[in-house]
Amino acid sequence: MKVTVRKATESDTVIICKAILFSSRAGKKVGLFDFVFQASDDAALLEYIKRLATTATKSYCHYSNFFIAESAGVSVGAICAYEPRIATHDAFARALEEIGIDESYHERIAGYLLCEPDFDNQTWVLDFLMVEEEYKSIETYKEIITKSMLPARLKGYRKVQAMVEIGSVEPELMYKKLGFTVIDEKRSDYYEEQFGRFGIIRLQILL
Numbered sequence: 001m002k003v004t005v006r007k008a009t010e011s012d013t014v015i016i017c018k019a020i021l022f023s024s025r026a027g028k029k030v031g032l033f034d035f036v037f038q039a040s041d042d043a044a045l046l047e048y049i050k051r052l053a054t055t056a057t058k059s060y061c062h063y064s065n066f067f068i069a070e071s072a073g074v075s076v077g078a079i080c081a082y083e084p085r086i087a088t089h090d091a092f093a094r095a096l097e098e099i100g101i102d103e104s105y106h107e108r109i110a111g112y113l114l115c116e117p118d119f120d121n122q123t124w125v126l127d128f129l130m131v132e133e134e135y136k137s138i139e140t141y142k143e144i145i146t147k148s149m150l151p152a153r154l155k156g157y158r159k160v161q162a163m164v165e166i167g168s169v170e171p172e173l174m175y176k177k178l179g180f181t182v183i184d185e186k187r188s189d190y191y192e193e194q195f196g197r198f199g200i201i202r203l204q205i206l207l
Helices: 010-025 032-037 042-053 089-098 110-115 138-154 169-177 189-195
Strands: 004-007 066-071 074-082 124-131 159-165 181-187 199-206
Touching (some): 004 138, 010 074, 032 042, 074 138, 159 169, 189 199
Parallel strands (some): 124 159
Antiparallel strands (some): 066 074, 074 124, 159 199
8 A cells, every 4th residue: 555645735634633632642541732722622632633734823733834645635644743942832832723722731731741842943843743553654754754744854953852751662762763762751740641642752763
């Protein structure tokens, strides 16, 4: 099954929202956005994420930061690739404010904030990697990750980083197979209490 990768458009919000939700949960019952939005069910949560992905403010969750993997015209995966110097914490807060979420969300994700990696402005960041089950292979992951790094080269970035929860084996393994190495990790008892994992590791590859 041949897979091709392209830049996302606003019409790709279904697969983008699924990628954001499922990759942030990483096999657990709850993830970051469950706490941000406190939605009543997954349908309501996905609607919040869709609104976040299409705000006028371009946070790191904005659809324009995503790449889509396709096979025979069907979307089978997604990955977010963004510049921290542009998609800042302030941009994320402003995007949330646009859809009615005030800054009190900070308190709800305190465990995450304790373990969030520190990305500098010279780094290209990958996040929200997801591939549908029947298309999972090293070839598919290689295609989507490699294509998402091409703009980094064109813009002069020399390093690409990704973050993965400790214990989220599959994405960590895929990144490592493609040449990424672990450069640090952050652990917190509060993160474990909130999310059921020890914390977050950061991986890097030099271009």
